[in-house]
């Protein structure tokens with residue numbers, strides 16, 4: 001990408017899109033095209049067609065999606081399937097029609113089978129049944145990967161797919177029910193400390209294991225791969241390290257300074273027992289994460305305090 005290239009970041013206000021935007025600005029890029037969901041509903045075929053014909057971006061980062069944690073995925077199953085299929089179909093197809101030089105599609109580690117061997121290698125895709133709580137979202141993301149590959153095969157488009165692990169960072173969603181685990185715990189432990197509550201409730205058994213990557217690290221990887229990776233299929237983006245939800249809760253408890261206890265609500269779903277990325281392909285491409293979990297949680301906690309508590 002040359003520094004004057006016109007870059008469309010779909011979802012530039014979200015956690016990932018805003019991190020990619022910051023990274024590109026820091027690298028000296030200035031020619032951005034952005035639209036909020038109020039300005040363009042990416043589910044709408046005509047609006048997306050008109051937008052691409054008007055703007056004709058050179059590069060596209062597709063970081064707009066209907067996103068949420070385990071309960072949101074399981075509750076809004078129709079929206080997670082419909083919205084995500086619509087958004088990615090419209091953006092990918094119009095990128096092809098308007099001669100976009102390269103597009104990056106962001107998937108998710110939930111595309112892998114629920115009980116796939118660990119760590120998750122890229123070639124485990126479509127080798128077994130998915131985790132039921134996020135099957136609609138995963139099906140949409142798998143369709144996105146296959147669409148990029150099909151457009152490469154039939155039309156020669158340089159469209160690539162990356163699969164990030166669970167993410168957290170600046171501009172995360174702290175909704176008490178709909179967010180992912182890390183922002184949910186940051187908020188719940190903070191509020192429990194402020195209200196002198198005796199304990200914090202953790203969803204599920206605490207035994208599932210997850211891998212977490214700071215969104216600014218993800219943005220670095222996306223920038224790196226956008227310049228250096230031009231293959232079909234998918235590439236995992238993660239740290240290659242995981243932690244149990246119970247240990248994660250203890251880490252957040254320490255960072256927020258909460259002094260009470262923790263209990264587990266086993267009426268809430270555990271989801272996939274383990275989701276650890278095999279990052280050999282990414283490391284072989286020449287990229288490795290920088291921000292470790294404890295440091296990243298402290299950064300996310302201070303962002304939460306600045307935006308929601310001290311604002």
Ligand SMILES: NC(=O)C1=CN([C@@H]2O[C@H](COP(=O)(O)OP(=O)(O)OC[C@H]3O[C@@H](n4cnc5c(N)ncnc54)[C@H](OP(=O)(O)O)[C@@H]3O)[C@@H](O)[C@H]2O)C=CC1
Nearest residue numbers: 011013014015016036037041042064065067106108166167
């Ligand atoms: N968060 C995570 O843990 C993970 C995320 N990912 C993937 O990364 C990508 C970004 O996720 P993340 O940044 O966390 O999500 P966010 O919810 O923070 O941001 C999503 C963005 O998508 C935009 N968007 C949603 N619906 C529409 C629509 N109908 N029309 C136009 N824009 C829309 C929103 O725009 P606006 O702000 O203008 O409303 C928002 O900025 C997604 O593809 C997600 O699947 C992958 C793995 C893990």
Ligand SMILES: C[C@H]1O[C@H](OP(=O)(O)OP(=O)(O)OC[C@H]2O[C@@H](n3cnc4c(=O)[nH]c(N)nc43)[C@H](O)[C@@H]2O)[C@@H](O)[C@@H](O)C1=O
Nearest residue numbers: 069070073108110134179180181184203204208269270271
């Ligand atoms: C990124 C990924 O995110 C989703 O999958 P998930 O990995 O299961 O994500 P999660 O962050 O919501 O939960 C992780 C674990 O943590 C436990 N947990 C404890 N306490 C809270 C809690 O308070 N909130 C949440 N959300 N989870 C909690 C929870 O029970 C689960 O065992 C996908 O649907 C899909 O969207 C996707 O791709």
